[in-house]
Amino acid sequence: MSDLLLILVTGLGLGALYFLAASGLSLIYGLMGVLNFAHGSFMTAGAYAAWVTMDAMPSSTAVGLRLLVAVLVALVVGTLVGVVVEVVLIRPLYRHHIQQVLVTVGLSLASVAAVQGVFGSDPYPVAKPSFMRGTVDVLGARLPVDRFVYLAVALLLLGGLLALLRYTRLGLVIRAGVENRTMVEALGIDVQRTFTIVFGLGGAVAALAGVLFSQYAGTVSPLQGGSLLIYAFIVVVIGGMGSLTGTAVAAFAVGLVQQLANYYAASGIGDLSVVLLLALVLLLRPSSLQGAHA
Amino acid sequence: MTSVLTLEDVHVRYGGSHVLQGVSFEVPDTGVTALLGRNGVGKTTTLKAVLGLAPRTGTIRVRDREVQGERTHRIVAGGVGYVPEDREVFGGLTVDENLRLVDQASGVDAPIVGELFPDLVARRHQRAGTLSGGQQQMVSLARVLLRDNDLLLVDEPTKGLAPKLVTEVADVLARVATTTPILLVEQNLPLVRRIADTVVVLDAGTVVHRGDAAALVEDPELTTELLGVSMRAKGAA
Numbered sequence: 454m455s456d457l458l459l460i461l462v463t464g465l466g467l468g469a470l471y472f473l474a475a476s477g478l479s480l481i482y483g484l485m486g487v488l489n490f491a492h493g494s495f496m497t498a499g500a501y502a503a504w505v506t507m508d509a510m511p512s513s514t515a516v517g518l519r520l521l522v523a524v525l526v527a528l529v530v531g532t533l534v535g536v537v538v539e540v541v542l543i544r545p546l547y548r549h550h551i552q553q554v555l556v557t558v559g560l561s562l563a564s565v566a567a568v569q570g571v572f573g574s575d576p577y578p579v580a581k582p583s584f585m586r587g588t589v590d591v592l593g594a595r596l597p598v599d600r601f602v603y604l605a606v607a608l609l610l611l612g613g614l615l616a617l618l619r620y621t622r623l624g625l626v627i628r629a630g631v632e633n634r635t636m637v638e639a640l641g642i643d644v645q646r647t648f649t650i651v652f653g654l655g656g657a658v659a660a661l662a663g664v665l666f667s668q669y670a671g672t673v674s675p676l677q678g679g680s681l682l683i684y685a686f687i688v689v690v691i692g693g694m695g696s697l698t699g700t701a702v703a704a705f706a707v708g709l710v711q712q713l714a715n716y717y718a719a720s721g722i723g724d725l726s727v728v729l730l731l732a733l734v735l736l737l738r739p740s741s742l743q744g745a746h747a
Numbered sequence: 748m749t750s751v752l753t754l755e756d757v758h759v760r761y762g763g764s765h766v767l768q769g770v771s772f773e774v775p776d777t778g779v780t781a782l783l784g785r786n787g788v789g790k791t792t793t794l795k796a797v798l799g800l801a802p803r804t805g806t807i808r809v810r811d812r813e814v815q816g817e818r819t820h821r822i823v824a825g826g827v828g829y830v831p832e833d834r835e836v837f838g839g840l841t842v843d844e845n846l847r848l849v850d851q852a853s854g855v856d857a858p859i860v861g862e863l864f865p866d867l868v869a870r871r872h873q874r875a876g877t878l879s880g881g882q883q884q885m886v887s888l889a890r891v892l893l894r895d896n897d898l899l900l901v902d903e904p905t906k907g908l909a910p911k912l913v914t915e916v917a918d919v920l921a922r923v924a925t926t927t928p929i930l931l932v933e934q935n936l937p938l939v940r941r942i943a944d945t946v947v948v949l950d951a952g953t954v955v956h957r958g959d960a961a962a963l964v965e966d967p968e969l970t971t972e973l974l975g976v977s978m979r980a981k982g983a984a
Binding site for chain 2: 622625626628629631632633635636637638639640641642643644645
């Protein structure tokens with residue numbers, strides 16, 4: 454029982470990270486139809502921005518405070534990277550989907566090389582604040598505290614994004630744009646500006662995912678964003694392109710399936726089981742590829 | 748008479764297809780101008796060219812402002828309302844949300860909505876995708892009427908509607924036309940005879956006729972020659 458509880462909490466914690474990685478991807482695809490293969494670069498940018506910030510601050514400062522400042526810096530960096538990528542690389546290529554894929558794939562490869570050139574290929578350890586270390590006993594199971602932090606952040610983000618979509622002008626335009634962006638433009642609304650905002654938002658959320666994933670892994674490395682991106686794409690496809698709630702459900706399902714398979718089948722089977730889950734969903738519900746309402 | 752819209756030598760090409768081949772006409776700044784023609788001659792493309800939704804060359808002026816280089820949202824915000832063919836309401840949004848996209852403050856509470864479309868007020872929380880075709884057309888019309896427009900572009904507003912709803916839509920358009928000029932794409936000749944003042948007829952991407960609406964519609968030989976139909980064949984409204 455305690456083992457199962459541990460696996461479930463770990464799976465949910467991992468699912469929370471997948472949701473953080475996938476939610477921006479889902480919003481960007483839902484509104485703009487852009488498959489952003491550079492989303493992993495946004496995560497890497499956030500992770501390194503946070504690591505550099507924490508490293509630059511005096512070691513006498515509490516790790517928790519350094520992490521908080523680092524998260525804020527990462528959010529700003531992620532937003533800026535998202536906005537610049539949209540304005541410089543994506544905007545000239547609207548309606549040219551193949552070129553968009555090529556550009557974002559190229560950017561993801563180039564960004565890894567750039568990070569390796571500046572920081573090297575080796576992973577660096579990241580400091581973990583005391584409130585994220587250690588375990589808590591629940592029903593006889595010793596559960597890592599940090600999983601609850603990831604879960605709380607993901608749920609807060611989900612609530613925040615749903616509130617944004619439901620109660621704000623920007624959210625209304627995004628929901629309308631997901632359905633028919635040409636008609637939104639034909640109502641006198643600058644959809645291109647909304648695209649930029651959503652790309653910036655996606656960049657910020659991806660940067661947050663990058664920071665928390667580096668906390669989960671205990672290190673920061675150039676390939677981290679790319680490896681998380683693979684799961685993010687699987688989650689977005691299973692959840693329905695453009696559907697935020699679908700993305701959340703899919704993220705937690707993927708995290709749980711992965712951990713349960715790793716524990717009860719064999720170590721390493723988790724990744725295979727996620728791919729099988731993807732295949733199963735596509736066979737039974739191919740409409741998940743066609744998008745859904747946010 | 749002054750013009751609210753002027754097109755001079757407007758061309759639209761989609762890939763290898765030359766849809767508009769030098770279209771030139773003017774829309775007077777009062778009443779309804781009907782844009783007529785057989786299927787596929789470029790009527791909807793003409794509206795899209797004005798709005799920047801089709802790749803166009805040539806000169807397009809709204810009042811004295813050249814808009815051919817402007818983006819769609821600027822043209823619309825500058826006073827050109829658009830009611831598209833097939834309504835294109837946002838099915839996942841409520842009626843009120845559809846309207847608040849244009850009028851954030853009032854939405855369905857805007858006085859003109861209650862005045863012209865009382866049914867929409869009662870259905871404010873209903874998702875637009877669950878409305879009937881006629882109700883969706885009302886949403887589509889209400890959306891553009893929430894803004895002060897210099898010109899309305901209305902594309903086949905009665906397509907697929909029951910006769911009673913056609914009359915209701917015609918009533919709304921006739922009333923709106925008393926304050927705002929309309930360029931109307933329509934296949935329904937009785938409706939054109941009822942509300943249009945002037946007509947422009949397209950064939951194969953060029954203008955082949957301009958003139959008085961009643962004179963064209965009442966001339967069966969001319970309507971048969973230009974449109975392939977006549978009022979006799981269609982019956983009176």
